[in-house]
Amino acid sequence: MMLQEKEKNSDLIGSDRVEGTTVYGADNDKIGSVEKLLIQKRGGQVTDAIISAGSFLGIGGEHHSIPWAKLDYDTELGGYRLDVTEEQLKEAPRFKAEDADRAYDREYQSRVYDYWAVAPFW
Amino acid sequence: MMLQEKEKNSDLIGSDRVEGTTVYGADNDKIGSVEKLLIQKRGGQVTDAIISAGSFLGIGGEHHSIPWAKLDYDTELGGYRLDVTEEQLKEAPRFKAEDADRAYDREYQSRVYDYWAVAPFW
Numbered sequence: 001m002m003l004q005e006k007e008k009n010s011d012l013i014g015s016d017r018v019e020g021t022t023v024y025g026a027d028n029d030k031i032g033s034v035e036k037l038l039i040q041k042r043g044g045q046v047t048d049a050i051i052s053a054g055s056f057l058g059i060g061g062e063h064h065s066i067p068w069a070k071l072d073y074d075t076e077l078g079g080y081r082l083d084v085t086e087e088q089l090k091e092a093p094r095f096k097a098e099d100a101d102r103a104y105d106r107e108y109q110s111r112v113y114d115y116w117a118v119a120p121f122w
Numbered sequence: 123m124m125l126q127e128k129e130k131n132s133d134l135i136g137s138d139r140v141e142g143t144t145v146y147g148a149d150n151d152k153i154g155s156v157e158k159l160l161i162q163k164r165g166g167q168v169t170d171a172i173i174s175a176g177s178f179l180g181i182g183g184e185h186h187s188i189p190w191a192k193l194d195y196d197t198e199l200g201g202y203r204l205d206v207t208e209e210q211l212k213e214a215p216r217f218k219a220e221d222a223d224r225a226y227d228r229e230y231q232s233r234v235y236d237y238w239a240v241a242p243f244w
Contacts, residue, residue, distance in 0.1 A: 044168035
């Protein structure tokens with residue numbers, strides 16, 4: 001799908017453009033892709049992106065909740081960039097696809113925000 | 123897909139749960155559904171939901187950009203509610219599916235925020 005001119009130059013992005021976008025690591029290697037976003041119901045603030053990593057057939061992959069502020073869009077790469085390598089990402093708080101409920105667990109979120117050194121949103 | 127317990131009780135919602143959700147009007151009639159969200163690239167704030175209305179076969183439908191603050195989630199209905207009727211919505215700023223670029227047009231957005239009496243985000 002081609003980006004139209006206004007869309008490209010906008011300070012806004014559609015959620016459909018974010019979902020599925022590739023995430024690159026500090027060394028420009030593909031780390032994974034954005035599965036979905038977590039949004040505060042009340043205020044509409046995106047808090048985290050859920051990244052699916054280490055699986056290119058949808059099997060055995062790890063999921064990571066990544067604070068939105070840690071994802072930089074890189075126009076050259078055409079994807080988001082994280083300032084960690086794929087190896088380092090393995091040490092970050094994660095969960096299995098079948099444990100998707102973890103993303104909403106405050107204890108897990110605490111570990112996420114601690115790991116990424118971002119001020120918690122709660 | 124069943125909502126898991128933590129997800130249900132969370133103050134966060136996944137973008138995948140918002141997209142496709144039915145939007146009801148003031149009279150509880152189905153008005154349309156959420157197609158996607160517009161998000162500020164920099165801060166991650168959801169500004170608007172793009173609603174697809176008046177089309178149940180995907181043909182001839184109108185799209186509306188609706189400020190996020192105007193959409194209330196109604197747990198009884200299991201969808202978002204707008205405080206206008208389907209008839210009134212037809213008077214709101216809208217665009218055709220093939221003019222999706224309009225959503226990123228500041229002149230269009232100005233009319234949207236004016237119509238819905240919401241303070242602009244820009």
